[in-house]
Amino acid sequence: MLSPDATPSENDAALAAWRHGALLMAWVEPQDGRLLRANPALQEWLGKDGAGDLAHLLGHADMALEVWAHLRAGRDWHTRLKLSNATGSRWFQVSLRQPPGEGLALLTALPVRAPDEEMAESQSALVSHLSHELRTPLTGVISLTELVLSSTLGDRQRKLLEMSLQSGRNLLELINHTLDLAKVDAGAMKLDVRAFALHDCLRDALQPLLAAAHAKGVQLQARVQPGVPNELVGDALRLRQVLGNLVGNALKFTAKGQVRVDVSRAHHTGPKLRLRFAITDTGLGMTPAQVQQLFAPFAQADASIARRFGGTGLGLMISQRLVGLMGGGRIEVESSPGVGSCFSFEVDCQRGGPAA
Numbered sequence: 001m002l003s004p005d006a007t008p009s010e011n012d013a014a015l016a017a018w019r020h021g022a023l024l025m026a027w028v029e030p031q032d033g034r035l036l037r038a039n040p041a042l043q044e045w046l047g048k049d050g051a052g053d054l055a056h057l058l059g060h061a062d063m064a065l066e067v068w069a070h071l072r073a074g075r076d077w078h079t080r081l082k083l084s085n086a087t088g089s090r091w092f093q094v095s096l097r098q099p100p101g102e103g104l105a106l107l108t109a110l111p112v113r114a115p116d117e118e119m120a121e122s123q124s125a126l127v128s129h130l131s132h133e134l135r136t137p138l139t140g141v142i143s144l145t146e147l148v149l150s151s152t153l154g155d156r157q158r159k160l161l162e163m164s165l166q167s168g169r170n171l172l173e174l175i176n177h178t179l180d181l182a183k184v185d186a187g188a189m190k191l192d193v194r195a196f197a198l199h200d201c202l203r204d205a206l207q208p209l210l211a212a213a214h215a216k217g218v219q220l221q222a223r224v225q226p227g228v229p230n231e232l233v234g235d236a237l238r239l240r241q242v243l244g245n246l247v248g249n250a251l252k253f254t255a256k257g258q259v260r261v262d263v264s265r266a267h268h269t270g271p272k273l274r275l276r277f278a279i280t281d282t283g284l285g286m287t288p289a290q291v292q293q294l295f296a297p298f299a300q301a302d303a304s305i306a307r308r309f310g311g312t313g314l315g316l317m318i319s320q321r322l323v324g325l326m327g328g329g330r331i332e333v334e335s336s337p338g339v340g341s342c343f344s345f346e347v348d349c350q351r352g353g354p355a356a
Contacts, residue, residue, distance in 0.1 A: 024039070067096050080092070095107070184318065197230050201239055205243035205244045216254070218251060219260075221259075221260045228264065250341065253281065254281045257281070257340070263277055272348065272350055281340045323345045328348065331343055
């Protein structure tokens, strides 16, 4: 077992981090690969009964031979490697070198992110940057189109510009969804918790959809069960975003009948509340197989629905992530073909005073 009392040479500046909690360090005997001295972090990693040799630490005897070949040739050895112990595994940047005048080699292993995590973060940053770059000029195009539509136009010109405006708004919605998804994946989206009025939140979520509902002859309703307080503390913006996505989807796939939002109290403990929101429609409905595909990125129930109604499916995926951020777990779906669907979710909030 490694000796906990031994310490490295004080004259080597590279060993200043010897007692750094995350950095694994040890001196290694070149002849047989024994770990002669180790810092506390490496001793903890190996455990009380861990074998104190390089091959055991690296997990491969052949790799230990490769290390010594580099050292004998006067070259340092560096690699990114997943190391394992009794409690699990993680990625490290591992280095071995033999300082001048030392008979021993110095091992360092610095914890790093897994390659797939770094790739995901890089992709998320790229998507976020591109989304910002696309949104700025597109907003200008939409504003100019709205300005031209406010002038005197012929019927054909107006119809073409209205189609162009709708296409621009659809593209802006896609960019906004993509940017939100990138923020969630990067862990950059934070909840803005403050006092708000539930009735105002419902009104703001449904009001932009009233014209579309009226045009289709579909009733759009919201019902709050008795006992649910109006003054709450939580993230009204993200709650409104989820409600807007789910109600908008329900309205899109409902040709007649109604879309209804029901708010009830799941349970409460003192000032803490867990509210349940259920969005029920009398639309197309789905089979169990179609429901399983709903929350994958860029997915819809099936290709025929995508052709008829458009959309990318990103709104549902983002809503799922936002519900998770608000402590609600997952969005649940109950659906029957030809009957309709019910999307429900729960969020955590608190009782509050009057919203500012």
